[in-house]
Amino acid sequence: MTQQHQIERELVEKEIRTGPPSMFRVVLLNDDFTPMEFVVAVLQTFFTMDREQATVVMLKVHTEGRGICGVFPKDIAATKVAQVTEHARQHQHPLQCIMEVNE
Numbered sequence: 715m716t717q718q719h720q721i722e723r724e725l726v727e728k729e730i731r732t733g734p735p736s737m738f739r740v741v742l743l744n745d746d747f748t749p750m751e752f753v754v755a756v757l758q759t760f761f762t763m764d765r766e767q768a769t770v771v772m773l774k775v776h777t778e779g780r781g782i783c784g785v786f787p788k789d790i791a792a793t794k795v796a797q798v799t800e801h802a803r804q805h806q807h808p809l810q811c812i813m814e815v816n817e
């Protein structure tokens with residue numbers, strides 16, 4: 715068995731033991747174009763942060779490249795990603811919002 719097969723087998727066995735992942739992080743990615751003020755408003759509108767919390771997260775994304783907006787069940791995380799992405803495109807901003815398994 716190759717090392718790759720062994721890794722895949724361990725992942726499948728882990729999923730059988732633990733069930734599918736249930737919680738997902740919603741993450742914002744930095745870019746050079748989306749205005750800071752727009753990102754702060756997104757965090758307040760879609761992630762129920764106050765202005766101070768939203769500013770902290772926005773500056774973290776701006777300086778470190780990415781930041782966590784929240785952790786949610788899969789369907790809620792997917793809805794937030796879709797809402798943020800749609801809102802950003804409506805305003806012609808390239809803001810990227812993704813979800814990933816919260817191990």
Ligand code: TYC
Nearest residue numbers: 742743744745748750775776
């Ligand atoms: N880097 C952007 C700027 O300088 C601000 C920004 C922050 C963009 C967070 C995206 O997810 C983001 N205007």
